[in-house]
Amino acid sequence: MSDLKDISAQLVELAGKAGAHSADALSIADTSDSIRVRHGRIESVEHEDSRGIGLRAFVEKQGTNGKELAFASASTSDVSASGLTRLVEQVMAMAQISEADPDAVPPLGAEHPDAIQLADWQKRHACTEPAWQIDAAKDAALACEAAALEHSSLISNSEGAESGFGRVRVAYASSDGFAASYEKTSAALSVSVIAGKDDGMQRDYDWDRQLTGIALRQPEDIGREAAERTLRRLGASGMSSGSMPVIFEPRVTTSIIGHLTSAANGRAVLQQRSFLGESVGQAIFPDFITITDDPDHPQGLGNRLFDGEGSRCKRLQLIEKGRLTAFLTDRYAAGRLKTIPGGHARRGLTGDIGIGCSNLILQPGKLTQEALLRDIGNGLLICELIGFGVNGVTGDYSRGASGFLVEDGKITRPVQEITIAGNLKDMFQHVRHVGSDLTWFGSMAVPSIAIDGLTVAGQG
Amino acid sequence: MTAAVTNERLRAMKSAVHPSPTISSNISIADSTLSDMLHAMTPAGADDADLYVQYSESESLALEEGRVKHVSSSTHQGIGARVIKGEASGHAYTDSLEPSALMDAARAARSIAAESGSRAPVAVHATEKRHALYLPQNPAAAAPMPERKALLERLDGFARKLDPRVKQVFANVSSSFSDIRIVRMDGAELHDVRPLVRLNISVVVEQDGRRETGSAGGGGRFGLERMLVGEEPERLAREAVRLALLNLDAIAAPAGPMPVVLGPGWPGILLHEAIGHGLEGDFNRKGTSAFAGRIGQQVAARGVTVVDDGTISERRGSLNVDDEGTPTERTVLIEDGILTGYLQDRQNARLMGMQPTGNGRRESYAHPVLPRMTNTFMLAGSDSPDDILASLKHGIYAVNFGGGQVDITSGKFVFTTSEAYLVENGKIKAPVKGATLIGDGPSVLTRVSMIGNDLELDPGVGTCGKDGQSVPVGVGLPTLRIDEMIIGGSEA
Known part of the structure; x- marks a missing residue:
C-alpha cells in the first residue's frame, strides 16, 4: 500500500528535479479474479495482476501575458527506477512541445482532504478482507446459472454465468506535498440465458455488483430474474409508429442519467459541446426531480475521498427540485467557469483529465x-x-x-x-x-x- | 450479448515518446523462461496453450481552442498465459516480468485442469509469418512531435478559414505500435509488430443560436509521416466542416419503414452489425446466434457476397497473424446470398470441427482471445450509384454513420446516421437529423435489390467492442439499396 504512495511521491520529486514547475502522479494497482461457467461446467478462469503509474508535469513558458504553464502526461507499467526515470524524461520532453494555456491550473493548493478526514475515511472504508473467495465465487456462478436454467423448460440455452472480484489500490501525490492512497474492492455476479429457438430466440440477463461478494443478491434470485426476463420476451414482434x-x-x-452528466460536464460546456451549456440555475426537469452526487455512500461503488487531482470530493445536489445547480468540474473547468471546483476530476493513467461523478442517486x-x-x-x-x-x-x-x-x-x-x-x-x-x-x-x-x-x- | 462498433477515436490506446528505431525485442525475456512457463502451465492433456508477450507504446497530441495543449504518451508491457482443454480455458495476466510473477501466472492459467502431469518441455523457436502487410515500425519514428503539432495547428487555421460559422475545432493525431511475441504450445514463436495511426478532426458550428457538429478521420497501419504531407488532412477538415454546416439545415428524420440507399464505404457497418458478429464462431458453437446452424441457407439476396479479409495491406483491421499466430485470411461469409462461413479462433474451430480463419483476437495481453472481425465488406455489383439513387421514390439516402450495435441472439441491430437525406422521386430533398436505423440481421440482406459498382473501404476509423474489449476493424460497402428498414426519426 505505502509503496504505491511512495512511488507516486518519488515521481513528483523526480519531475521537480528535472525542472518541472509542478507535477502530480497517480498510481493504480489492480488484482482481479473471475470465473465463468456454462451449462454447469467451468468455461474460463482469469487472474490478473497489473499496476501502472501516470505522471502529469507542468513547465513554465513565456506566454503573451507573461509566464504561462504548459503540461504533458505519460504513463508506464514499468515502475522500476529506470522506468520512472524514463517516464520523467518523456513527460518533460513532451511538455516542451505542449502549448501554454493561460488558464492552466497546476497541482498546487487544491482543497485536499486533511489528516483527520483521511483517517476517518480509512476507518470507515477500510477493506482488510478480500472482496470474495474463488471457491465461493465459483459456487455462486454455478448456483446462479442452475437457477436460471431450471426455472422453466422454455429456457433453451445459456450464455453462462460469471462471477468476479477484485481489489484496486489508488495512490496520488502532488507537488504541494499531498500524498494519499486508498483501496477499493468490488464483486460481481451475472448470468445470461436464452429462451426459444431459431427465429424466435430471445436472451436476457441479470447481474449485481457490490463492494463484496457477501453483499451480492442471492445467486438463485439473480438466476431466476434473468430467466423471468428472458421468458417474457418470447414472441416479441414489431408495433406501429x-x-x-x-x-x-x-x-x-x-x-x-448518463446523458445528463455528459451534458453537465464543465469541459464539454467550455467546448460548446453541451446542449445544457446555458442551463445552470434553470429548471431543466419538473420540480419533483432531485439528483444527488454522493461520494460517501455505504452502498456506492463510486465512493471516493479525493478526485483525480487530489481535490476533496463533496456531496452535490446536481438537480435540486428540477433545477441544474452546477456544472461538474475539475479545477481547470471551475477556473474557466468561475465556480468552486467540484472535485469531479476523473483520471486514468494515460491522457488528459476527464470529468465524472461518484455515486449518482435519483430520488x-x-x-x-x-x-x-x-x-x-x-x-x-x-x-x-x-x-x-x-x-x-x-x-x-x-x-x-x-x-x-x-x-x-x-x-x-x-x-x-x-x-x-x-x-x-x-x-x-x-x-x-x-x-x-x-x-x-x-x-x-x-x-x-x-x-x-x-x-x-x-x-x- | 450485444456487440458494437464506433468511429470514436481509440479509447484503449496505449502509447510513446522516444522513437524506437529498430523494433526487434522490446521485451527481454529469455526463451528459456518462456519455455519454463509453458512447461509449468501445460498439463499433459491440454488441447492448446500459449503465451502472449506484448510491449506497446502510444502517443497522442490534441488541439483545442487553437492550442495543442494535450500531449500524452504511454508505455505498457505484459504477458498473458493461456491453457485450453475442451470448452474450458485458464488465463493469467501480469505486467510484472519478475520470474516469480511469471511462474505464478503460469500456475494460475493452469488452474482449470485438475491433472498433475505436464507436457514434455519444448524449445522456443522462431517461425516465419506468411504475410508482411505493414512495416514493423514505430509509425511515429519519422514524424517528430513538432511536425505533428504543426499539422494540427495548420488544420485548425484551415478549418476556421473555411467558414465564419466554425466556432470550435478539435484535432487529434495519435500513433501506436504493439510488439507481440506469441509462443504456442509446441514452442513455435511468431513475432509481429503492428503500427497504427489515426488523425481526427471535429468542429462545432453555430448559426442563429443553433449549434451542430461534424467530424472526419482516417488512418491505418502505416507511418505517420504520410499523414503530414499532401492534401489528406485538409480534405478531412473540409469534410468535418461540410458535415457540420449540413446539419444546421437538417430537418427531423421520418419515423417508420422506408426504402434506404446506403452510400459506399463506412456504411458497411451495416455488415459488421447485421452479419459479422452473428457469424463469429463462439456464438455459433454455443448456439446463441440468430445465424446458428444456417450454413448453406440463403440469408441474402442473390448477388450479395460478403467477405472478411484481414490480408489487405496497411488497413486498420488487417493483421499479419491473428493473436493466436494464425495467418489472417480472406473468409467468404456469404456467397451469392448463401451463408458459407464463420469467423473462427482456434478453440471454437476445434470444437466445431472446422479450420481457424485467423480471426482470434484480443485487445491486449490482459484480455482473452475471442473470434473477431478484421475488414468486413460486400463485393461490388454492377449497378451505377446514380441509378440506385434514382430508383428511390420516397426514402432515405444515408451516406455517413456514427456507431452501431447488435443483439446477437434476436439478430436485431442498429446503426445511426450522421449524414443522411430525405429523397423524393430520386432527388435529394433535404438533409435529415441523425436517426437510428433498426433491422433484423438474418433477413435485412434479403431485401437488397440493387448493388453498386463502387465498392469503397472506410477511411480507417472503426473500433469494434465485444465483451468489453476494443479492437481496430475496417468495413466496406458499395452503394446499396435495401427495400425496407425502420427509420428511427422523431417525425411520426
Whole structure:
C-alpha cells in the first residue's frame, strides 16, 4: 500500500528535479479474479495482476501575458527506477512541445482532504478482507446459472454465468506535498440465458455488483430474474409508429442519467459541446426531480475521498427540485467557469483529465411500476436500449429499443425492432413521474421514470 | 450479448515518446523462461496453450481552442498465459516480468485442469509469418512531435478559414505500435509488430443560436509521416466542416419503414452489425446466434457476397497473424446470398470441427482471445450509384454513420446516421437529423435489390467492442439499396 504512495511521491520529486514547475502522479494497482461457467461446467478462469503509474508535469513558458504553464502526461507499467526515470524524461520532453494555456491550473493548493478526514475515511472504508473467495465465487456462478436454467423448460440455452472480484489500490501525490492512497474492492455476479429457438430466440440477463461478494443478491434470485426476463420476451414482434409516453425501467434509466452528466460536464460546456451549456440555475426537469452526487455512500461503488487531482470530493445536489445547480468540474473547468471546483476530476493513467461523478442517486417517487403503467394508460415500457444515437451538442436522441406494449394500463405483449426518438432537453422537461423502485447499479441508484411524447418508430 | 462498433477515436490506446528505431525485442525475456512457463502451465492433456508477450507504446497530441495543449504518451508491457482443454480455458495476466510473477501466472492459467502431469518441455523457436502487410515500425519514428503539432495547428487555421460559422475545432493525431511475441504450445514463436495511426478532426458550428457538429478521420497501419504531407488532412477538415454546416439545415428524420440507399464505404457497418458478429464462431458453437446452424441457407439476396479479409495491406483491421499466430485470411461469409462461413479462433474451430480463419483476437495481453472481425465488406455489383439513387421514390439516402450495435441472439441491430437525406422521386430533398436505423440481421440482406459498382473501404476509423474489449476493424460497402428498414426519426 505505502509503496504505491511512495512511488507516486518519488515521481513528483523526480519531475521537480528535472525542472518541472509542478507535477502530480497517480498510481493504480489492480488484482482481479473471475470465473465463468456454462451449462454447469467451468468455461474460463482469469487472474490478473497489473499496476501502472501516470505522471502529469507542468513547465513554465513565456506566454503573451507573461509566464504561462504548459503540461504533458505519460504513463508506464514499468515502475522500476529506470522506468520512472524514463517516464520523467518523456513527460518533460513532451511538455516542451505542449502549448501554454493561460488558464492552466497546476497541482498546487487544491482543497485536499486533511489528516483527520483521511483517517476517518480509512476507518470507515477500510477493506482488510478480500472482496470474495474463488471457491465461493465459483459456487455462486454455478448456483446462479442452475437457477436460471431450471426455472422453466422454455429456457433453451445459456450464455453462462460469471462471477468476479477484485481489489484496486489508488495512490496520488502532488507537488504541494499531498500524498494519499486508498483501496477499493468490488464483486460481481451475472448470468445470461436464452429462451426459444431459431427465429424466435430471445436472451436476457441479470447481474449485481457490490463492494463484496457477501453483499451480492442471492445467486438463485439473480438466476431466476434473468430467466423471468428472458421468458417474457418470447414472441416479441414489431408495433406501429406513433408518439406516446414511455416508461424506462431502472436499468435503462441509468443511460438517461448518463446523458445528463455528459451534458453537465464543465469541459464539454467550455467546448460548446453541451446542449445544457446555458442551463445552470434553470429548471431543466419538473420540480419533483432531485439528483444527488454522493461520494460517501455505504452502498456506492463510486465512493471516493479525493478526485483525480487530489481535490476533496463533496456531496452535490446536481438537480435540486428540477433545477441544474452546477456544472461538474475539475479545477481547470471551475477556473474557466468561475465556480468552486467540484472535485469531479476523473483520471486514468494515460491522457488528459476527464470529468465524472461518484455515486449518482435519483430520488425515487411514490408510484410502483404497476401504478406507472396505469398512469400512462397506453404507451411503451422500455427494458433495453441499443446503439449510439445521442448527440451531445444538440440533445437529439434516437436509439434502438425493446420492451413491452402498454395498453389500458397493462402490459399486453413484448415488442422489438423499434426505435424511440426525441430531444433530451424536451425529454427532461417531460418526465411525467418517477417510480418508487429505486435500484442500485454499482455507482448509480435510479428508479423507473415515465416520459411523455417520445416518437416510436416501428413497422407501419 | 450485444456487440458494437464506433468511429470514436481509440479509447484503449496505449502509447510513446522516444522513437524506437529498430523494433526487434522490446521485451527481454529469455526463451528459456518462456519455455519454463509453458512447461509449468501445460498439463499433459491440454488441447492448446500459449503465451502472449506484448510491449506497446502510444502517443497522442490534441488541439483545442487553437492550442495543442494535450500531449500524452504511454508505455505498457505484459504477458498473458493461456491453457485450453475442451470448452474450458485458464488465463493469467501480469505486467510484472519478475520470474516469480511469471511462474505464478503460469500456475494460475493452469488452474482449470485438475491433472498433475505436464507436457514434455519444448524449445522456443522462431517461425516465419506468411504475410508482411505493414512495416514493423514505430509509425511515429519519422514524424517528430513538432511536425505533428504543426499539422494540427495548420488544420485548425484551415478549418476556421473555411467558414465564419466554425466556432470550435478539435484535432487529434495519435500513433501506436504493439510488439507481440506469441509462443504456442509446441514452442513455435511468431513475432509481429503492428503500427497504427489515426488523425481526427471535429468542429462545432453555430448559426442563429443553433449549434451542430461534424467530424472526419482516417488512418491505418502505416507511418505517420504520410499523414503530414499532401492534401489528406485538409480534405478531412473540409469534410468535418461540410458535415457540420449540413446539419444546421437538417430537418427531423421520418419515423417508420422506408426504402434506404446506403452510400459506399463506412456504411458497411451495416455488415459488421447485421452479419459479422452473428457469424463469429463462439456464438455459433454455443448456439446463441440468430445465424446458428444456417450454413448453406440463403440469408441474402442473390448477388450479395460478403467477405472478411484481414490480408489487405496497411488497413486498420488487417493483421499479419491473428493473436493466436494464425495467418489472417480472406473468409467468404456469404456467397451469392448463401451463408458459407464463420469467423473462427482456434478453440471454437476445434470444437466445431472446422479450420481457424485467423480471426482470434484480443485487445491486449490482459484480455482473452475471442473470434473477431478484421475488414468486413460486400463485393461490388454492377449497378451505377446514380441509378440506385434514382430508383428511390420516397426514402432515405444515408451516406455517413456514427456507431452501431447488435443483439446477437434476436439478430436485431442498429446503426445511426450522421449524414443522411430525405429523397423524393430520386432527388435529394433535404438533409435529415441523425436517426437510428433498426433491422433484423438474418433477413435485412434479403431485401437488397440493387448493388453498386463502387465498392469503397472506410477511411480507417472503426473500433469494434465485444465483451468489453476494443479492437481496430475496417468495413466496406458499395452503394446499396435495401427495400425496407425502420427509420428511427422523431417525425411520426
